[in-house]
Amino acid sequence: MQSSDEVAAAxxxxxRALRTQRRMTIDALAAAAGVSRGTVIQIETARGNPSIGTLVHLAEALRVGVASLVDGDASPRVVVRRAEQAVPLWSSDAGSTAVFRIGTDPPDVVELWDWTLQPGDSFDGEAHPMGTAEVLSVLEGRLGLRVGAAEHELDTGDTLMFQAHVPHRYSGAGAEPVRFTMVVVQPGDAGLVPPGAIAQAVDQ
Structure with a gap:
């Protein structure tokens, strides 16, 4: 059993780690949890053991369970999703599929998808919040991609990244099915970034 000092340190x-991941200031966390700024500072510096009520409020503000706050294991989190746990979230009459492999929780969302499109079949993607990016890598076949008014074709082995705040379409552009992986990256502040700032960051 952990000592009180070990619990306070954990x-x-x-x-502190969860607040940083969620890009929250000490004041923002204090306000969301209904505690004082000094209480958050004391907790983060392990200068006191918070009450059960304070722990519950902090967990709710950080969108985790209490267990995530008291866990003393500092080992990196590892999540394994076996092949049979993958979730097919879209399919077409032509036999195309979009399989969700794994993803992270907000505020910074990263998703990994495994797509197969039959020749001539397509999928129309809606515009994502400003700041969202997609990365596509073609494993087999030829992929057609339309981003806004721009058309692109990718062969096997090609990889492309694009800003996904406009409507876009993926399509099977060859005589054989195309299979590609897609990573969606949506920062917690997506939708709050000025358009010019994103274009400038990509160009640099």
Whole structure:
């Protein structure tokens, strides 16, 4: 069993790490949890053991369970999703599929998809929040991609990244099915970034 000092150290470390991941200031976390700024500072510096009520409010504000705050294991989190756990979230009458492999929780969302499109079949993607990017890599076949008004074709082995805040379409552009992986990256502040700032960042 952990000592009270070990629990305080684990809670402080976990609260600080989760707050940083969620890009929250100490004041923002204090307001969301209904505690004082000094309480958050004391907890993060392991200068006191918070009450159960304070832990519950902090967990709710950080969108985790209490277990995530008191867990003393500092080992990196590892999530394994076996092949049979993959979720097919879209299919067409032609036999095309989009399989969701794995993803992260907000605020910074990363998703990994496995797509197969039959020749001539297509999927229309809606515009994502400003700041969202997609990365596509073709494993087999030829992929057609339309981003806004621009048309692109990718052969096997080609990889492309694009800003996904406009409507876009994926299509099977060859005589054989095309299979490609897609990574969607949506930062927690997506939708709050000025368009010019994104274009400037990509050009650099």
């Amino acid at each position: 809670v402080g470390r976990n609260v």
